[in-house]
Amino acid sequence: GTPSYWPSDVNKTPDLLDFFITKGISSLYTQAISKLDLSSDHTPVIATISASVITTPKKPSLYNARTNWDFFREQLETNYQLKWPLKTEKDIDEAINQVTCIIQEAAFRSTPKPKETNEANVNIPLQVREKIAEKRNSRRAWHRSRHPNDKTVYN
Numbered sequence: 001g002t003p004s005y006w007p008s009d010v011n012k013t014p015d016l017l018d019f020f021i022t023k024g025i026s027s028l029y030t031q032a033i034s035k036l037d038l039s040s041d042h043t044p045v046i047a048t049i050s051a052s053v054i055t056t057p058k059k060p061s062l063y064n065a066r067t068n069w070d071f072f073r074e075q076l077e078t079n080y081q082l083k084w085p086l087k088t089e090k091d092i093d094e095a096i097n098q099v100t101c102i103i104q105e106a107a108f109r110s111t112p113k114p115k116e117t118n119e120a121n122v123n124i125p126l127q128v129r130e131k132i133a134e135k136r137n138s139r140r141a142w143h144r145s146r147h148p149n150d151k152t153v154y155n
Helices: 069-079 090-111 117-122 125-146 148-154
Strands: 028-033 045-048
Touching: 069 090, 125 148
Parallel strands: none
Antiparallel strands: 028 045
């Protein structure tokens, strides 16, 4: 976790004071959020336990497993220019911003968007998910063996 105690003494290190212990509750149904609103040496943490799955938005990423790195390299080579004058602090800041934009644009162009997940399937009860897994396993067994007993279990 992240620290929830921020000492004012520079010789002390931030520490984790707030923690929650649960039993029999899936992490899909819980969420802990630090509240950074108060000006104190302690950051309160709010724990939420929900009856349904708590969905959190995916963090944006410049790349993923399907990034085409050769295309990324080509994009950088065609769009990158080394002819920026770097004489003032403003010139350096502008060059940094342009390089950052070029890298981000090349990454966005060379990385396909991840597939959307169907969040409706996340709220399936555990017993139903276990039955689905059992059915899939029996189907796999029948496909491997083609034995009549495996087909009976599958059906």
